[in-house]
Amino acid sequence: MKYRAIVKQRDGWWIGWLLDLPGVNGQEKTRDELLKSLRIGAEDMLTTQVRFEPDAVMTIVEAPNPDWLLSASPA
Template sequence: MHYRAVIKRTDDWWIGWLVDLPGVNAQERTREELLESLREGARDMLETEVPFEPGFEMEKVEVPEPEWVFK
């Protein structure tokens, strides 16, 4: 799976977040560490068990790959 990451160097830190998974964000000293932290955050979020109340259902929704434009 691919997720869009917005990253930026600010002084001595790299900051970033995943646009497609709100809540997954990180701050690290290097770009490589930042990208790994974002990967770990995405894995953790996607593996989180979601409690359901009686009557709720879990569905998977297929969404076609978008054509992302990187500038």
């Protein structure tokens, strides 16, 4: 499966994160190392079993849109 990643170079490091899997992010010295790290992070997240707890409830949390999103022009 493919996941969208944001990657950029900052102060000699490559940093990045997966948009489709929040919490998967990385920082490495090379772009290739970063992509490998993101791939491993995605694999780890997707193979981690979450134990079912009968008293757990899924819910939705709403937050206001940030100002930059409201002022962004459509593409």
